[in-house]
Amino acid sequence: MGQQTDILLKGIAASPGIAIGKVLIIGSETLEVEKKTLKTSDIDAEIEKFDSALAQSISDLEKMFDKTRASYGENAAQIFNVHKYILQDPMVVDKAKKKIRAEKVNADWAFSEIMNNYISKLKGMQDERFHTRTTDIQDLKRRVTRYIQGGSQQHLTKLTQPSIVFATELTPSDTIRLEKANVLGFAMDFGARTSHATILARSIGVPAVVGLNRAGQLIKEGDNMILDGDQGLCIINPSTKSLSRYKKRYDEYISLERQLHSIKNLPARTKDGKDIELASNMEFPEEVDHICELHGDGIGLFRTEYLYLAGSTNPTEEQQYQDYKHILEKLAGKPLIIRTFDLGGDKPPASLSLSREDNPFLGVRGVRLYRNSGEDLFRTQIRAILRASALGDIRIMFPMIACVSELRECKAALYKIQKELDKEGVPYNKSIPVGIMIEVPSAAAIADLMAQECDFLSIGTNDLIQYTIAVDRGNKNLAYLYQSYNPAVLRFVQQIIYQGHQQGTWVGMCGEMASDPLMTMVLIGMGLDEFSVSPVSHLLIKEIIRHVEYHECESMAKKALDFSTAADVEKYLTDIYQKKFKRLLHL
Incomplete structure (x- = not known):
């Protein structure tokens, strides 16, 4: 044998x-949906069937919310509130009813067509986070269609x-x-x-x-x-x-996991007593419970693009405020850095009609959208953030800032909205910290000037690498060039930290480089104030911080900056990591 x-x-x-x-x-599960032509006399009954299916689906979602909250926590359950919001969205419901009446077609076909169109739009976006929302839409489509067709939910x-x-x-x-x-x-x-x-x-x-x-x-x-x-x-x-x-x-x-979990309540402090802020990145509100369990220093990057994935209409000020409020309650006084939405280009909001761009990563995205068709979206989000700032430690971070004038425009818009709230008598933190994500080489080159204009800098290495090396990070044929160990990238990082500190400005990092254990000692040695990492990397990075001394990290950083190729830097860092942290190699 x-x-x-x-x-x-x-x-x-x-x-x-x-x-x-x-x-x-x-x-x-595969559901067959066949287009049927209705008699005029049957249309009202078809609308009633559609309304009944929506009501049954919403009832299901409310039950699943309760069950999920009991088993996994409230934030994990929020996805079902998002689903419920979609089924109550007039842009979805009214459009389906209009289609049934105008085209005299069956409800399951009309609803499926609308949802399929929405799925196609999400699939057409390059951002992975938008692609994954298609599963949510498929889930809702199947649920409502099943009820329209007189079936029950699959077990x-x-x-x-x-x-x-x-x-x-x-x-x-x-x-x-x-x-x-x-x-x-x-x-x-x-x-x-x-x-x-x-x-x-x-x-x-x-x-x-x-x-x-x-x-x-x-x-x-x-x-x-x-x-x-x-x-x-x-x-x-x-x-x-x-x-x-x-x-x-x-x-x-398992043995190493147990060891790492034993340090959850201990500070991220080097052996010679230097404290390092260790926060987490967050994609969706349902992650906050897990982040809180890590006992870190709050959330160093909250990506808010998810707000625009929930439906075909934009989230209201109140919806955003409630989300931020809920997260702040969970954080219990720890900071929440909210990055204002980085939409546009390859990931336009469904509610905005943006022209297709040949090179969306160099097009209208981030703050560039705020001065165009996204101005109202920006105003609504800032109002929600400011209102929530009265409840806890919220900080605002603007993405894709390329020059000082863009930063000043954002600050001017913020000031104008603050004056609106003052007139309305709405409380907010009048000294709310304002920072930027440094992810564009032009901003990195003038980090000292940027630091003079804001309260903090956070280095977004994902785009910084892409723009510095002129390489599409999603292009598999160019993966060999997309290297965080590239000497040009490392020198930019060192320059940003140094120039920020020269102006007395706090400097953090929220890109993937902060989660790379090979880079931990180098970044400490460069003087980075805060690591905002993926939650799954949190305890590993803390373990490394707790087993090094600051002076050895400084020496390592200086040495790493002397190499002329990314391969040489990676080999140097790997050799040290394998010698110093051999027991962590299984993680």
Whole structure:
């Protein structure tokens, strides 16, 4: 008998960890929707059927909100409030009814067409976060369509024993109906790091691998599987050799995880007593409970683009205010840095008609949108932020600032809105800190001038690398150039920190570089005041901070800046990390 051969699939590492177990498959549901022509006398009854389906769906969502809040916390449940908001959105409901009446068509077809159009728009955007929202829309479309057609909601296979859950894609409704105590991990053909299932995986601490593409053709119910959420690997029916190797890794991983969790309540302080602020980046409000459990220094970057994914209309001032208020209550006095929306170009809000651009990353995005068709959106968001600032430590951060004049325009708009609130007698923090994300080379080159104009700087390395090296970070053919260890990038980072400090301005970093353990000592040595990292990297970065001395970090930073290639820098940092933190290599 021949030796068993592993079936190895490569996907996207979406949530860290290792899981070994049997597979439970959740099948995707296909609903047939056929266009039918109605008699005029049948239209009112069809509208009633549509209203009834909406009411039943909203009732389901309210129940799922309650169930999710009880099992996972209120923030994880917020996705169902977003779904409810979509089904109550006049732009969706009224449009569907108008289509039924005007075209004399069946409700399920009219509603599906509207939702399909919305899905197409989201898929046409380059930003991954928008792509993942298509799963939410599909979930809602299926739910309402099922009720229109007189069916009931699909029941998932009962998860009665610990299993690795596989699906082509997992909707929020799917994930919430699983017994979380028996979920070892998630594997999906589709999905992304920002999908609801992967956010949930990270919040409950199980691995997830997405983007496997063809796994559904190979996996059978009950198959044995190894899920490697660190490397983005899925091994189907692994060999004895692979099982032995991964069981050893799993034991080491669990041991290290326990060690890291033991430092949650300890400060991010070097061995020689230098305190480093360690905050978290946040994509969606449902992540805040997990972030609070890390006992860090608040949220150093709250990306607010999610606000514009919920429906075809823009979020109101009150909706935004309530979101910010809820997050502040959870943070209990710790800072919340809100980045005003970075939309436009490849990710325009559905409510704005923006012309298509040949190069959206160099087009109308971020603050450039604020002075054009996005002016009202900006005003609404700033009003909500200012109102919430009366309740806690909120700080405003403007994205994509390229020159001092843009920063001054944003500050002038902020001042004007403050005067409005003063007239209305609305309380807010009159000394609210204002900063910018340094992610454009022109801003990095004049960091001293920028620092004179604001309260803090935060380095956004993702775009800074892209713009400095003139490379599309999403282009796989140019991946070899997109290097955070590029000497030009490192010199920019050092310059920003130095010039910021020369002006007495606090400097943080919220890009992926801050989450890179190889760079931790270098950034400490450069004098970085704050690391805002991915929540999954938080404890690892804290562990490194607590086992180094500031003077050795300074020496390491100086040495790293002497190299002439990214490869040389990476080799130097890797060698030191392997020697100093060998026990952490499994994370």
